[in-house]
Amino acid sequence: SVNSLTDDILAEAVNFEMSRNGQVFIVNPRIEGLYELEARVKALVPDARTLVAHGQLPPAELEKSIISFANHDYDVLLATTIIESGIDMPNVNTMVINNAQNFGLSELHQLRGRVGRSNRKAFCYLMVPPGQPLTPVARRRLQAIESFSELGSGIHIAMQDLDIRGAGNLLGAEQSGFIADLGYETYQRVLREAVTELKTQEFSDVLADMDNTADNPDEFVTDCAVESDLELLLPADYVPQASERISLYKELDSIERDLDLAQFKLRLEDRFGKIPHEADELLRIPPLRQTAKRLGIEKVTLKQGYMYLYFVDDNNRAYYQSPMFGRILNYLQANPRRCRLREKNKRRSMSVEKVATVAEGLSVLQCMLKMDSL
Incomplete structure (x- = not known):
């Protein structure tokens, strides 16, 4: 009592x-x-x-x-x-x-x-x-x-x-405590980023003798943001209902595997017919983002015919000594007129010209991934 x-x-x-x-x-x-x-x-x-x-x-x-x-x-x-x-x-x-x-x-x-x-x-x-x-x-x-x-x-x-x-419902959106204020998905993302930062920066020397994980897509970045001035959308005359379009955008944003993307595309064609150009370009965003993550790129911007790639900050020494960054440098050396490496406020980035579509940007990233490492 x-x-x-x-x-x-x-x-x-x-x-x-x-x-x-x-x-x-x-x-x-x-x-x-x-x-x-x-x-x-x-x-x-x-x-x-x-x-x-x-x-x-x-x-x-x-x-x-x-x-x-x-x-x-x-x-x-x-x-x-x-x-x-x-x-x-x-x-x-x-x-x-x-x-x-x-x-x-x-x-x-x-x-x-x-x-x-x-x-x-x-x-x-x-x-x-x-x-x-x-x-x-x-x-x-x-x-x-x-x-x-x-x-x-x-x-x-x-x-x-x-x-x-504050653990709330681990399998659903109902949360309590501090996670309710932050949001469960955001909490998970922040946690993954913190673990990645510790592994690649503070404890990089401790983990140096372990198996090489540079080719692991989650070792250097946990997510890649994509910005663009291109017309990437599901047109209203293709998917008339706004709620349906929002649901499809959310589903597309969560896709990580090529098989899931192919199935999503088939369902879209089956329900709404032939996919228009704007939607087809939108469907290339998930593979673009996943390829960029594998390359250790935190952000991709497609604007005015250029593609800008933003890498992790300079404190992440393990990334800049990794074979994955070596592939990017090899691509830069093979295409010196098209690419330009820049550094500002200890953040490195690279611009690639003549990238007018998402498809062209994806092709460039895939070429980088296939390059031999240094």
């Missing part, structure tokens, strides 16, 4: 357990409050034999104290969360958790599991400070631990813990 720690509740809990020859756990989150609680118990129940245990005691003394309590030399053990796991004392069937709002949900569940380990009815008191409002998260934790008290409720506690922490 959730309540404020009053003298009446504390005395009743200790006296009842002692009356049936049992023992009591009193848990406090901080060591400083343990001795004050011990004095309070002694004043309320003079007959109670009390013992204090916490992690700052010498190991030998702590072990001796726990063994003495297990042998029923004491009635009340006042401790921190050191009893959370590994303690099996069937004679202890009452627990008082002081300042329960400061504990995590999994901690409360583990602590509660230290009582009720025999055929006796067990009691767990969750105590909160009187007159102080609880935060919404703390209230949810206490409500969850109070609601799920039956045997086998651990899975429900775990799901509540995930929900409170």
Whole structure:
């Protein structure tokens, strides 16, 4: 039960357990409050034999104290969360958790599991400070631990813990916590980018002796943005309904494999007829983006007959020493009049002229990919 720690509740809990020859756990989150609680118990129940245990005691003394309590030399053990796991004392069937709002949900569940380990009815008191409002998260934790008290409720506690922490629905769009503000897909993208940055920059020397992963499409960039002034769209006279066009755009944006793109194209032709030029160019964006990712290109811009390729920043030394960047340099050397390498604010980019369509841009990138590395 959730309540404020009053003298009446504390005395009743200790006296009842002692009356049936049992023992009591009193848990406090901080060591400083343990001795004050011990004095309070002694004043309320003079007959109670009390013992204090916490992690700052010498190991030998702590072990001796726990063994003495297990042998029923004491009635009340006042401790921190050191009893959370590994303690099996069937004679202890009452627990008082002081300042329960400061504990995590999994901690409360583990602590509660230290009582009720025999055929006796067990009691767990969750105590909160009187007159102080609880935060919404703390209230949810206490409500969850109070609601799920039956045997086998651990899975429900775990799901509540995930929900409170912000994991939400991992298989859907319903999210909670900080992920709800960020968006699950954005969170995943940011996480992938952070891992990639660590692997290719801060820990590049550590991973240097591992298998060469330069040809892995996700090693240097996690995504490639494409900008263009070309007419790339599903025309309204081809797909009349706006909602249908939006749905198709979203589906196309998520395509990564050539097989999926081919199937998407077949379905489009089957439903709406022959694909117009603007839509056909649009369908070349996914393979363009995937090829650029393999080459370590973060952004591709197609404007005014030029294609601009933007590479990762200069801190990513592993990329500029990789065979993949070597292929790009070889293409540059083979086409010196058409290509130009530039550097601005420690960001390298390359321009390729005479690229008037997405198809031509894709062809250039595919040629780069087929070049021999340096």
